Every structure is written in structure tokens, then in C-alpha cells.
Amino acid sequence: MRILLVGAGGVGSAVVPIAARRDFFEHIVVADYDKDRAAAVVEKVADPRFSAIALDASDADAVAAALRDHRCDVLFNAVDPRFDMPLFRAALNAGAHYLDMAMSLSVKHPARPYELPGVKLGDEQFALAEQWRAKDRLALVGMGVEPGLADVFARYAADHLFQSIDEIGIRDGGNLTVDGYAFAPTFSIWTTIEECLNPPIVWEDGDWHTTEPFSEPEVFDFPAGIGPVECVNVEHEEVLLVPRWVDARRVTFKYGLGNEFIEVLKTLHKLGLDSAETLTVKGVQVSPRDVVAASLPDPSTLGSRMTGKTCAGTWVKGVGKDGAPREVYLYHVVDNEWSMREYGCQAVVWQTAVHPVVALELVATGVWRGTGVLGPEAFDSVPFLELLTAYGSPWSMRDQ
Numbered sequence: 316m317r318i319l320l321v322g323a324g325g326v327g328s329a330v331v332p333i334a335a336r337r338d339f340f341e342h343i344v345v346a347d348y349d350k351d352r353a354a355a356v357v358e359k360v361a362d363p364r365f366s367a368i369a370l371d372a373s374d375a376d377a378v379a380a381a382l383r384d385h386r387c388d389v390l391f392n393a394v395d396p397r398f399d400m401p402l403f404r405a406a407l408n409a410g411a412h413y414l415d416m417a418m419s420l421s422v423k424h425p426a427r428p429y430e431l432p433g434v435k436l437g438d439e440q441f442a443l444a445e446q447w448r449a450k451d452r453l454a455l456v457g458m459g460v461e462p463g464l465a466d467v468f469a470r471y472a473a474d475h476l477f478q479s480i481d482e483i484g485i486r487d488g489g490n491l492t493v494d495g496y497a498f499a500p501t502f503s504i505w506t507t508i509e510e511c512l513n514p515p516i517v518w519e520d521g522d523w524h525t526t527e528p529f530s531e532p533e534v535f536d537f538p539a540g541i542g543p544v545e546c547v548n549v550e551h552e553e554v555l556l557v558p559r560w561v562d563a564r565r566v567t568f569k570y571g572l573g574n575e576f577i578e579v580l581k582t583l584h585k586l587g588l589d590s591a592e593t594l595t596v597k598g599v600q601v602s603p604r605d606v607v608a609a610s611l612p613d614p615s616t617l618g619s620r621m622t623g624k625t626c627a628g629t630w631v632k633g634v635g636k637d638g639a640p641r642e643v644y645l646y647h648v649v650d651n652e653w654s655m656r657e658y659g660c661q662a663v664v665w666q667t668a669v670h671p672v673v674a675l676e677l678v679a680t681g682v683w684r685g686t687g688v689l690g691p692e693a694f695d696s697v698p699f700l701e702l703l704t705a706y707g708s709p710w711s712m713r714d715q
């Protein structure tokens with residue numbers, strides 16, 4: 316397998332040292348708008364199976380040409396979801412397989428944004444599913460940690476733990492702190508603004524509906540010493556993916572943001588600084604959201620200042636295989652001290668990066684097979700969870 320990895324930011328820079336320990340691929344071309352950044356990532360592993368190029372993720376023709384020139388079988392999208400569709404179409408046009416960690420963007424309902432969905436996350440990609448099938452190619456969408464591993468957990472629960480499921484609730488939280496900064500998000504602020512300020516979406520009784528941002532607060536007790544964290548509704552891909560393959564009455568996603576983070580996001584929204592639309596400022600075209608992102612530290616550089624753990628997991632309620640009520644939380648925890656010591660990567664980006672690498676190994680070895688536009692739920696969960704453990708980062712389960 317030859318892979319074009321587009322994006323050498325936080326997650327992309329973590330993918331390289333993870334993949335460098337595996338032998339399922341022939342070569343990975345690391346591409347970034349800033350070639351120096353891609354080259355720096357490659358230099359750290361000193362492995363001839365990696366190379367670096369400059370590439371504009373918004374230029375579908377240039378991306379398709381890069382896939383052909385470097386004889387890549389797969390496009391691995393590790394950039395912000397605003398670039399999903401150019402990359403998605405480039406892979407389709409070049410006849411390559413495709414993997415991303417966040418799906419194409421949503422558009423609010425024009426009249427009732429907090430009741431009804433408009434264009435949903437992933438709608439643009441699923442609309443092209445037949446074209447992918449016709450080319451006998453796989454587009455594996457939403458294959459990070461959340462979405463990604465959380466969806467694998469949902470599949471595992473449906474197949475092995477429950478005879479019927481009432482609710483699947485993705486719950487994400489941690490106790491990470493960053494020393495030396497008043498405000499320093501540990502993941503892409505561009506993506507965080509997008510998912511946190513859009514209307515959250517909920518699957519319930521056979522259909523999707525939307526609600527207000529940060530709605531339905533609840534306190535969830537996270538494992539591994541993290542403890543109770545207040546979680547709120549956030550727009551996220553799992554709610555759009557899980558119901559396509561797993562039968563559940565209700566599916567939700569709630570994120571443990573914390574009051575301070577929520578207030579910062581609300582303030583950005585009030586000031587219009589969350590907008591991704593370009594403005595002219597002293598003759599320069601720039602979006603307010605890009606200015607916010609540029610003013611904050613690069614999440615990939617924060618590891619040495621971070622302490623604590625991050626937890627991603629899937630809370631499932633229903634009737635167990637024995638016919639009795641059952642409630643479990645399947646989860647994956649990464650300690651920042653461990654990820655920095657083992658890989659030189661901070662916990663959040665490492666946790667996001669490891670799961671698509673695992674998925675690509677399953678595709679490369681033929682364990683996961685498929686064509687069209689598919690989510691992680693479309694595949695057997697057991698080989699994934701076994702391989703994740705073999706990577707040295709096991710998952711866990713807790714009865715609730």
C-alpha cells in the first residue's frame with residue numbers, strides 16, 4: 316500500500332511515528348501546504364518509507380495529480396473538514412481509496428435550525444456513494460477516534476453485548492491541563508468551533524432532529540481517575556453514522572468542554588469571530604476563524620506543557636444477550652505522559668491518529684473489505700479492537 320497523507324499538522328504529525336512502527340505499507344507521502352512542516356515530520360522518523368511534498372488541499376486537480384505521480388493507493392485526509400470535498404473528489408477521480416476522520420460539513424436549516432437538520436454532516440459524501448461503488452473503491456469516512464473508534468465500539472456492542480439497544484451515547488472528556496497559556500485548545504480550534512457552535516444533532520425514534528448548542532448538560536463520571544465532567548450536546552459525525560448500520564432508538568454525542576471553554580466559544584460567536592467567511596481587512600482576504608486559529612498555539616506543540624488524560628468512549632444502554640437490562644461504557648484512555656514518552660506526541664492528537672492507522676492496516680491486509688462510502692460500523696469490530704491492543708493501546712469496558 317502506498318499512501319498520500321494530506322496534512323502535517325497535529326494529527327498528521329502523530330500518524331507518522333505511529334505508522335513508522337508498522338510494516339503494512341510500502342510508502343507514505345506526507346503532503347502539506349507548507350513543505351517545510353511536512354519535511355520536519357518526516358525527518359523525525361528518519362525512515363526511507365516516508366517522503367514530503369508541498370500540496371494545496373483545496374486544489375482537487377493537484378491532489379489527484381499527486382496521487383497518480385506518487386502511485387498512491389489511498390488518500391489519507393488529515394486536514395480540517397473544510398477540505399473534505401476537494402480531497403474526496405480528488406481520490407475518486409484518481410481511482411484511489413480514501414480515508415478521513417471527519418465528514419463533509421453541514422449547513423443549518425434556513426428556517427428552523429434548532430429543530431430540523433439542513434444539509435447533514437456527510438450528506439455530500441454519501442451522495443456520491445454509487446460512483447465509488449462503480450469504481451470498486453472504498454471511501455472510509457469518520458475513521459478517527461470520535462468519530463471512528465466510538466463507532467467501532469457501537470458495532471461491537473450491537474454484535475456481542477446486546478440483543479436490543481435503547482441508546483448509544485458517545486461521551487468524550489478528560490482532565491488535561493496546559494501550563495503557561497490562559498487558553499490553549501488541545502485540538503484544531505477551526506474544527507472545534509465548527510462542531511461546537513453548529514446545531515447539535517440527535518437520532519431519535521427513526522429520524523434526526525437538531526437542538527441548541529450546549530444543550531442537555533449532564534455529569535458523566537469518566538474512568539481512569541478522570542472523574543465527573545459535565546458534558547453537553549455537540550454536533551458530531553457518530554450521530555449521522557451509527558444509525559446507518561446499528562439499530563438503536565436514540566444516538567447522541569456529548570462533549571466535556573468545561574464552562575470556561577463554552578464561554579470562550581460563546582464570546583467568539585457573539586463577536587462573529589467564529590465565521591469561516593472571508594472578510595477584506597486592509598486589502599487582505601481573511602476569515603475571522605482563521606485569525607483565531609493563527610493566534611492560538613499549534614496543538615501539536617503543546618505536549619510538553621500538558622498533563623492529564625483524555626478519554627473517548629461509547630455508553631450503550633439496552634437489553635443484554637441474556638435478556639436482562641444492561642448498560643456499559645466502552646472506552647479508550649490515553650495518558651499524555653505516556654504518549655509523549657513513547658511517541659513524542661500529545662495525547663489528544665495521538666489518540667485521534669492511531670485509529671485510522673489501525674484501519675488502514677486492516678484494509679491493506681484485506682481484513683476489512685468494501686466499496687462505496689462506508690463508516691466504521693460497516694466492518695467487523697473484533698479485528699480492529701484486537702489490532703488496537705497489539706499497537707500497545709488497549710481499550711476497556713465498564714458496566715454502568
